[in-house]
Amino acid sequence: MRAIASAAQIPGVKVLGMEGDRDHNRSVLTLAGESGVLVEAVFQAAATAAAQIDLRRHAGTHPRMGAVDVVPFIPLEGATMDDAVGAARQLGRRVGEELGIPVYLYERAASNPAHRNLADVRRGQFEGLAERLAADLPDYGPAVPHVSAGAVAIGARLPLIAFNVFLNTADIRVAQAVAKNVRHSGGGLSGVKALAMDTVSQGQVQVSLNLVDYPRTALPRAVEMVRQEALQYGVSVSRTELVGMMPVQALLDTARYYLQQPHLSMAQVLEWSLK
């Protein structure tokens, strides 16, 4: 992980975050920079990851199809979604041609509407890649999996909040039932994706959430719905975990919700106003 992050450290690119999860067997690297240097930094990180990670000897609870599994570009601070889509295509071409890894463009960068949803692109995971690539051509690179690095999904999207809620039970069926009722596709909250995960090392199951339409579905609302659903089974929330980063709006929404203070503003936060 350190080598991958080092590879990304080029002038003009800021490493905002770096974190791993043992049960998921998955690391998240968050980089920020102008489009050109950012694509170069991600390419270097991806090349290093592909050289060091062998998915044939990999297990983890989180779905994955590649050593570099997914690269989302997110427009920030005046950049547009078109800029992000452009960066995704630029990186895709280089990963396909220079690293020989098949690339699917997803979400806003998708050329094939069937590739919009990342979960659809990743279905069958690393183990099912050969079959998938034969039937569903990638946007860049060969139509066969890279022997150790699989394939990569590269896309453009709005900021997303990845969030895990740990439940005080080892019974995965509780997490499955909660995830099903909380997620959009199960009749739950709009813009929320949810999966049940076994987190063996902690003896607790987990509901892993993606809030993909922020700020429409506020973070605290999703947490409280998980809490309420779990209570049906007499199960409480033991803790939560943010994966990667969240927009400041989510922090503010959380304080507004629980403090019952709908007009609280970041302008009232001393250091924020001074920055």
Place this chain on the structure above:
Amino acid sequence: MRAIASAAQIPGVKVLGMEGDRDHNRSVLTLAGESGVLVEAVFQAAATAAAQIDLRRHAGTHPRMGAVDVVPFIPLEGATMDDAVGAARQLGRRVGEELGIPVYLYERAASNPAHRNLADVRRGQFEGLAERLAADLPDYGPAVPHVSAGAVAIGARLPLIAFNVFLNTADIRVAQAVAKNVRHSGGGLSGVKALAMDTVSQGQVQVSLNLVDYPRTALPRAVEMVRQEALQYGVSVSRTELVGMMPVQALLDTARYYLQQPHLSMAQVLEWSLK
């Protein structure tokens, strides 16, 4: 209020906040700047306030003794408490000599230990000033109240969080009982001051809190203690209100507490990391 804020707008001074409360009949102006220009800005604002506000024709639920009631200097970003005490003395001398208003130095700037606690300095309020000043000499200015502007408390202290919790009842006795049990002096939370206030225009009573030892007593803990105490009387919290500003630590503490995520960090907040 606009005229007072305008008077404070001199180069090098930032107006961070300006807000008023009808029931308290009280406005808060928050300024930031280097010590020298900041003292000048506060002096100009104080002179304007003293010229425009006549406390002989003033009523409000919040205790007060002057048109400019209290001026705390708070060291930020590398400034020391000594810097803040120095600024308090500088302003005190000018207010006393140039505006002819008696000044008590309080808290860390206090020259008399009996003046450390603002509530003690303000006891008797505007109406009791003549008697008080005769017995308890001010640090600067005359030993008689300014006829319309009363007296001023000027001090230095750490950041404080001023916070109101509205209760779903018009019965002031509930707010009084809650305030008594929540505050430090009543056996409640260390570093918490609390007063019951009638907020007539809203038909609800209020517990007005000062958290004076942040971050020792986290904001959400104080809110939840108020909620729990009020529940004894079958009364719920209708909303809360931050007065002025709070340190970013309070926002983070709130999210950590309610999301059950003790390791959440500001480095995980996208815009904060980019700033």
